[in-house]
Amino acid sequence: MTMAPANGGTPRPTAGGGADPEKLLSPVLSAFWDQPRSWTLDTYLRHEGYAGARKALAMTPDDVIAYVKDSGLRGRGGAGFPTGMKWQFIPQGDGKPHYLVVNADESEPGTCKDIPLLFANPHSLIEGMLIACYAIRSSHAFIYLRGETVPVLRRLHEAVREAYAAGYLGRDILGSGLDLDIIVHAGAGAYICGEETALLDSLEGRRGQPRLRPPFPAVAGLYACPTVVNNVESIASVPAILNRGKEWFRSMGSEKSPGFTLYSLSGHVAGPGQYEAPLGVTLRQLLDISGGMRPGHRLKFWTPGGSSTPLLTEEHLDVPLDYEAVGAAGSMLGTKALQCFDETTCVVRAVTRWTEFYAHESCGKCTPCREGTYWLVQLLRDIEAGRGRMTDLDKLADIADNINGKSFCALGDGAASPIFSSLKYFRAEYEQHIKGKGCPFDPAKSTAWADGNHQEVTA
Incomplete structure (x- = not known):
């Protein structure tokens, strides 16, 4: 059994431990990341590639939606919303074009799954998009990729080219009557464009800012038409479900x-x-x-x-x-x-860096997020540097509460989460910064070390 490294390159063997990796790990998307040229169509076809699409095209679109819904697949982009149910929301017989948009704008600090997946196995996404578009009756799909990941962009373009050449994209795919074109779009590098409605605005050529909802994308999404927005991993998981069965997935x-x-x-x-x-x-x-x-x-x-x-x-x-x-x-x-x-990590420092990120990436559309993240950063910087006051801790919680649930999108909630949870579990560490006039993890900047009120740190 192997595990894949964060950069999507050659996997290394699992390390030993108390768990049996043969029973714990279940490589499906990452099953052949260690194969030579794993990203090519030839390699993908050797591993049952496009078998799920063939099975899906032999079903009716509604049956495909019901099958994915029955499998219990939930969105892998964060919220965990049922994928089949999201597809089911698309109105049929409305006379409008339907669109599938894949959110590959992976920007969340610490998140690094979609980019290596696309780098090592892009055809799993393309096959999943083929199935999804058949199900929602769409003939146009988009992949919105974070633009800084140029090597992934090149691999995606090549994978799409291979799929067109082999007849998995284009006109009358596999004799099913389905026409499908996929466009790979490189974003300009904005965290806010990971929010689905901001992504749609960016894809349309406007500034990436969240939309007021309703209407939701399923009714009025890209170009004011019914649109499904799914995460990379969500769509890439669909081919295996169709190929191996929903019971296998639910096991x-x-x-x-x-x-x-x-x-x-x-x-x-x-x-x-x-x-x-x-x-x-x-x-x-x-x-x-x-x-x-x-x-x-x-x-x-x-x-x-x-x-x-x-x-x-x-x-x-x-x-x-x-x-x-x-x-x-x-x-x-x-x-x-x-x-x-x-234990060598200063919680205050970590939360400050995260909050600086959210303040920088806020689109500025709504006041709670725009102003609140700015003031959170000012307070946290003062506390980290030893200039804070005890009353600042309650002020931090109050500002976070005025952001949480009151902004256009989840960026505000995300900025408030580290504040609430760190104060809950590590309030004493915040107090150490204030009482000791600096970070207790840095002897040069804190008087807390003089009276023994510190935590020993080793490099």
Whole structure:
């Protein structure tokens, strides 16, 4: 069994540990990332490529939607909304063009699954798009890719070219009567364009800003026509479901969160990378097979789905990583970006850097996010530098509360999440910065070390 590294290159063997990797890992999307030229059509066809599409094209579009819905596949982009249900929302017989838009604008700090997937296995996405477009009666689809990832952009263009040449795209695909064109669009590099309606505005040539909803994209999306917006991993998972069966898919994971998924393990760990496993595994299990935290250190806090999800601590190591269990623990599974931080990490510093990112990436459309993230950064910088006051902690929570749930999109909620959760679990560390007039993790900037009120840190 192998696991794939974060850059989508050659996998390395799993490390030893308490869990049996043969039973824990379930490579499907990453099954042949280690094969020579894994991104080519020839390699993909040797691994049952486009078999799922052939089965789908032999069904009616409505049956394909029902099949994906019955499989229980949930969106892998963060919210976990049922994929088949999203397809079902597209009105039929309305006389309008229907569009599929794949969100490949992966920008969440810590998230690194879609880019390596596209780099190593782009045809899984193209086949999934073929199936999805057949189901929603669409003849035009778009891949909105983060523009800085030029090597991935080139591979996607080549994969689309191969698919056209082999008859998997274009006119009358596989004799089914389906016509499909795919356009690969490179975004200009804005985090906000990962929000589906801002992405649609950007795709139409406008400034990427969230739209007021309703109407929702399923009714008035791209060019005011019914549109499905799905994450890369969500669409790339569809071919295996059609090919191997919905019962096979539901045999993995939990009842409400079935199937396999990519977990992105990063941070202070011995073996960072992509671990494809059923939903419901725990961080402890993933650390067991990856070699654990870096030698000589222990876990302090971690994020289950990138920096926009409330952080968790060592006490949550055994929380099943599915949508329901992580939600019950007070966080969100999100994009399954497991960022692990050891005891040498200053929580205040980490949260400050995240908040600076959100303030920089805010589109400025709504006041709570535009003004709130700015003031959060000012307060956090003062606290980190030892210039804060105890009243600033309540002010932080108050400003975060005025952002959370009150902005146009989820960027505001994401900015507030690290604030709330870090104050919940590490308020004493914030107080150390204030009382010690600086960071207790930096002896040169804090008087807290003089009275022993510190935590020993090793490099």
